[in-house]
Amino acid sequence: MTSSSRTFSQHTSLSSPNAPAVSAHNLTKRFGDLNVLKGVSLAVPEGSVTSIIGASGSGKSTLLRCMNLLERPDQGELAIADEAIRFTRNPQGDITGLDRGQLQRLRAKVAMVFQQFNLWPHLTVLGNVIEAPMRVKNRSRKEAVALGEHYLERVGMADRRDAYPAFLSGGQQQRVAIARALAMEPRILLFDEPTSALDPERVNEVLGVIRGLADEGRTMLMVTHEMHFAREVSDQLVYLDKGYIAAEGSPDEVFDDPCCQRFVAPAA
Amino acid sequence: MDFSWLSDPFYQEYLWQGFVNTLWLLLVSAVGGQLLAVGVALARLRGPRPLAWFAAAFSSVIRGTPLLVQLFFFYYGVGHLLEGVPGLRETWIWPLMRDPFFFGAVTFICSVGAYSGEVIRGAMLSVPPGELEAGRAFGLSGRQVLVRLWLPRAIQLCLPTLTGEMILLLKSIPLVSTIALMDLLQAANIIRDETFLVYEPLLLIAGIYLATTVVLTATLRLVEINFPGMRPRSRRWLPVR
Numbered sequence: 096m097t098s099s100s101r102t103f104s105q106h107t108s109l110s111s112p113n114a115p116a117v118s119a120h121n122l123t124k125r126f127g128d129l130n131v132l133k134g135v136s137l138a139v140p141e142g143s144v145t146s147i148i149g150a151s152g153s154g155k156s157t158l159l160r161c162m163n164l165l166e167r168p169d170q171g172e173l174a175i176a177d178e179a180i181r182f183t184r185n186p187q188g189d190i191t192g193l194d195r196g197q198l199q200r201l202r203a204k205v206a207m208v209f210q211q212f213n214l215w216p217h218l219t220v221l222g223n224v225i226e227a228p229m230r231v232k233n234r235s236r237k238e239a240v241a242l243g244e245h246y247l248e249r250v251g252m253a254d255r256r257d258a259y260p261a262f263l264s265g266g267q268q269q270r271v272a273i274a275r276a277l278a279m280e281p282r283i284l285l286f287d288e289p290t291s292a293l294d295p296e297r298v299n300e301v302l303g304v305i306r307g308l309a310d311e312g313r314t315m316l317m318v319t320h321e322m323h324f325a326r327e328v329s330d331q332l333v334y335l336d337k338g339y340i341a342a343e344g345s346p347d348e349v350f351d352d353p354c355c356q357r358f359v360a361p362a363a
Numbered sequence: 364m365d366f367s368w369l370s371d372p373f374y375q376e377y378l379w380q381g382f383v384n385t386l387w388l389l390l391v392s393a394v395g396g397q398l399l400a401v402g403v404a405l406a407r408l409r410g411p412r413p414l415a416w417f418a419a420a421f422s423s424v425i426r427g428t429p430l431l432v433q434l435f436f437f438y439y440g441v442g443h444l445l446e447g448v449p450g451l452r453e454t455w456i457w458p459l460m461r462d463p464f465f466f467g468a469v470t471f472i473c474s475v476g477a478y479s480g481e482v483i484r485g486a487m488l489s490v491p492p493g494e495l496e497a498g499r500a501f502g503l504s505g506r507q508v509l510v511r512l513w514l515p516r517a518i519q520l521c522l523p524t525l526t527g528e529m530i531l532l533l534k535s536i537p538l539v540s541t542i543a544l545m546d547l548l549q550a551a552n553i554i555r556d557e558t559f560l561v562y563e564p565l566l567l568i569a570g571i572y573l574a575t576t577v578v579l580t581a582t583l584r585l586v587e588i589n590f591p592g593m594r595p596r597s598r599r600w601l602p603v604r
C-alpha cells in the first residue's frame with residue numbers, strides 16, 4: 096500500500112469510458128529551489144471520497160490546487176472530468192500542454208472550497224452563489240437564482256440569502272462557500288482544510304454538510320486535519336509526506352501503516 | 364456689515380452663475396477624474412511596460428507640482444499651443460478650447476486621476492488574493508475577475524478616501540477664478556471691485572462653500588454606507604435561529 100506504482104497501474108488508460116474522475120500521474124511541482132511535489136500519482140474513482148492527510152508543508156494544498164490548475168504542475172499528466180492534460184516543457188522552459196478553452200472547461204467542472212472561504216464581500220450570499228453559474232456556465236439569472244436557492248437550502252443558509260458575507264459567522268460563510276461550489280454542479284468537489292479556519296464550536300455544522308455530500312455519492316477530494324472525520328467519510332486516504340505519497344489505501348490500511356502511525360497516532 | 368448689494372439682481376446673477384459653474388466643474392471633474400483614476404491604476408498594475416511607466420510618470424508629475432501651476436500650464440501654455448494648430452479653428456472643438464471651463468476641467472480631471480489613481484492602485488493591491496483566486500478557480504476570465512471582483516472590491520476598500528478627495532476637490536475649485544472663469548470666488552471678486560466691500564462677499568461665499576461641503580459630505584456618506592457589502596441590507600438580517 097505504500098508505493099505509488101501500484102496506483103498508477105490502475106489508471107494508465109486516461110480516457111477509458113469508466114475512467115476515474117480524477118487521475119493524476121507523476122505530477123511534479125517546484126517553487127524555485129523547493130521541490131514541493133516529487134512525482135505524485137493519484138486516482139479518485141467517480142462517486143468516491145478521497146482525503147489527503149499529512150503534516151503542514153507536505154504539499155497537500157499544492158496537490159489539490161494542481162487539480163483545478165491554480166498551480167500548474169511542471170510535469171506529469173492529469174485527467175480530470177474528461178479533460179486530459181500532459182504537462183511538459185518546451186525548449187524555452189515554459190510549461191505547455193494546456194489551452195485556454197480547456198482551462199475554462201476544466202474549471203467549470205471542478206469546484207473548490209477554500210480554507211479561508213474566500214467569499215466575495217461585495218456580493219450578497221445569493222450573489223456569491225449565482226456569480227459563476229451566470230458568468231461561466233451562461234445560466235440565465237432566473238436559472239442561477241433557482242439553482243442558488245436550492246443549494247443554499249441544502250446547506251441551511253437559504254434564510255440569509257440577502258445578507259453580506261461579513262455579517263455571517265465563519266461556519267455560515269463556509270456553508271455558503273460550499274453552496275457556491277455546488278451551484279456550479281461540478282463533477283468533482285475539492286476541499287482544502289474546510290474547517291481549519293473555524294471556531295471549534297462551528298466545525299461540526301460544516302462537517303455535517305460535507306458528510307451529507309459524501310453520502311450523496313459525490314466525487315470529492317479533500318485535504319483535512321480532522322482525522323476522525325477523514326476516517327469516517329473517506330473511501331480512500333492518501334498520506335502525503337514531503338512531496339511523496341507515503342501511504343495510500345482504505346482509511347484503515349493507511350491508519351495502520353507504520354509510516355503514518357506517528358502522524359495519525361494522537362487522533363486514531 | 365453691509366449686505367445691501369445682495370438685493371442687486373446683477374450680483375445675484377453673478378453669484379448664481381458662480382455657484383452653478385462650481386457645481387458643474389465639481390461634477391465633471393469628479394466623474395472624469397475617477398474614470399481616469401481607474402485607468403491610471405490599471406495601467407500601473409497591469410499595463411504593458413511603457414504604459415505603466417507613462418502612468419507612473421503622470422502621477423508623479425501631477426502630484427509633485429502645484430495645482431495652480433498646472434492650471435496656468437493648461438490654460439496659457441496648452442491653450443496657446445492649440446491656437447497654432449492649423450484647421451482647428453474651423454472645428455466644433457474650437458469654441459470648447461476657448462472656454463476656461465474646459466481647461467479647468469482638464470486640470471482637475473488630471474489631478475483627481477493622479478491622486479485617486481494612487482489610492483485605487485493601493486486598494487487593488489490590498490484586496491485579499493484569495494478572493495481573486497476563488498474567481499479564477501470557478502472559471503471566471505481575467506476580465507471578469509477584474510470587472511466583477513477586483514475593481515468593485517478595491518473601490519469598496521478605499522471609498523472613504525475617494526469621497527474625501529471629492530471634498531478637497533470642491534475646495535480647490537476657486538483656483539479657476541485666476542483664469543477668468545465665473546466661479547463663486549470670481550463672483551465675490553467682481554462684487555468687491557464694484558462695491559469696495561472686502562469681507563462681506565467673501566463671508567457669503569465662505570458660507571455657501573460650507574453649506575455645499577456639508578451637503579456633499581452627507582451625500583457621499585450615504586453612498587459609502589449603501590455601497591454593496593457595507594451594511595447588512597437584508598430584510599431578515601438578524602439571526603433567525
Ligand SMILES: Nc1ncnc2c1ncn2[C@@H]1O[C@H](COP(=O)(O)OP(=O)(O)O)[C@@H](O)[C@H]1O
Nearest residue numbers: 126129131149150151152153154155156157158
Ligand atoms: N506559491 C508558492 N510559492 C513558493 N512556495 C510555495 C508556494 N505555495 C506553497 N509553497 C511552499 O510549498 C510547500 C508546500 O505547501 P503547501 O502545499 O501549502 O503545504 P500544505 O498544504 O501541506 O501545508 C511549503 O513549504 C510552502 O511554503
Ligand SMILES: [Mg+2]
Nearest residue numbers: 155156157288
Ligand atoms: Mg495547506
